[in-house]
Amino acid sequence: MPAYTLATVVAVALVVALEVAVFRTGLFRRPAYWLAMVIVLAFQVPVDGWLTKLSAPIVVYAPEHHSGVRFPWDIPVEDFGFGFALVTLTLSLWERLGRGRVRRPPPSPPPAPGPGG
């Protein structure tokens, strides 16, 4: 698998795992998250399309390091994984950082009295 393709798959998997297993903010259960991601995607297509158009590319990708699948227009499909991972990690961290101020962790239970106490 080309390096950029592999790195994108790993990045998406890591970010999803971090959210689901570590931060556990419930982000993926929120309609607001998915709606926001659709909006971000809607902006990514024209902007990224303009950055990567093969007629006058601003960012030039080495063909041997990505899958070569470009859609829509000339956008390497890996870019969508990159963008998804970057924005999702930001929102997951944002939710995780905000939680501390809203809800305090429950106080640790008092030590159980020993036998014969």
Place this chain on the structure above:
Amino acid sequence: MAVCLLVTLPLEFVFRARVYRRARRAVAAVTLAAAPFVLWDLVATSAGHWHWNPRYVTGVMLGPLPLEEVLFFVVVPLCGLLTYEAVRALLPSPGPDGGARRQRDERPGAR
């Protein structure tokens, strides 16, 4: 990128996204999220995965990365954050911590 910032700026006020008002949390989230991706970018750039057309960048470099590329990692997460918070403020979702928005003008019993 300036367009991205300008387009999302009204979200802060019109839809009460209140991201810039929580600046410390926003800076922390964007910095922590951007850091691994900047690292990825540095590795990929040095490995020749991609490069930038010198015709279309200012030529100002921060290490091996063009200034524009570094700004990308600030602008994109920030705009994503504003979009998310604006959507949250608009959606009628009484989630576990969505109770901050109460519609006070709907008094019970008012005709």
